[in-house]
Amino acid sequence: GAAGGVTAGDVVRSLYAAINARDDRAFELLADDFEWHEPERSLLGGSHRGVAEVRHALEAQLEVFDEFHIEPEELHERDDRVAVGVRQRARGGASGAEVEIRIGHLWTVKDGRVVRLEVFAAREAARRVVDEAAG
Numbered sequence: 001g002a003a004g005g006v007t008a009g010d011v012v013r014s015l016y017a018a019i020n021a022r023d024d025r026a027f028e029l030l031a032d033d034f035e036w037h038e039p040e041r042s043l044l045g046g047s048h049r050g051v052a053e054v055r056h057a058l059e060a061q062l063e064v065f066d067e068f069h070i071e072p073e074e075l076h077e078r079d080d081r082v083a084v085g086v087r088q089r090a091r092g093g094a095s096g097a098e099v100e101i102r103i104g105h106l107w108t109v110k111d112g113r114v115v116r117l118e119v120f121a122a123r124e125a126a127r128r129v130v131d132e133a134a135g
Contacts (some may be wrong), residue, residue, distance in 0.1 A: 008109035011079040012084065015107075015114060016072050023060075027051055031113040038119045067091040072105075076127050082107045083130040085123035106130065 011029060014061045018026035036048040036057070048057050062068055068090045076083040084105040091098050104126030108116040 006079065006112055008044045008080050009021070009075050011109045011112060011114060012075070012082045012107050013072065016070050016086075019058075020069055027055060029114055030054065031110065031115045034113075034115060034117075035117075036117045039121050064093060065090040066093040066096075075103075076130055078130045078134050080109050081130050081133060082109065083126040085127070 015026055015029045017023075018029065030051050033049065033050060034051060034054060036054055038045050038047070040046060048054050056098065069088070071087045071089070072084045073087055076085075085102065085105065086105055087100065087102050089100045090097065102118040102123055104120035104123035106116075106118040106126040106129055108113055118126070118129075
């Protein structure tokens with residue numbers, strides 16, 4: 001449920017804004033036992049659990065890239081889950097090469113904090129999970 005009128009979507013939007021601003025408040029939006037699941041073949045493949053591990057993984061990613069920006073293009077909210085089609089733009093620090101990928105994020109929010117992020121290589125997949133969960 002939404003705490004104090006703040007919806008799951010609001011929490012997720014705040015999180016993207018904080019990440020893009022390199023704002024440490026991003027970590028305050030994560031539950032202590034936050035879980036982050038990436039496709040195995042991605043840069044940060046596998047599962048990360050807990051704020052410390054997530055912070056470490058994010059900082060490692062930010063070290064590689066001079067610029068890193070996540071743009072949520074479509075938000076599809078249902079109860080405590082939010083499926084987001086995102087566009088990630090990054091520029092390699094060493095190479096200067098620009099990379100842009102479009103993927104799906106599936107967030108689970110509980111009591112105003114994010115408890116889980118599941119990353120999908122296909123953005124439609126994240127939305128499908130939310131739609132199916134709704135039955």
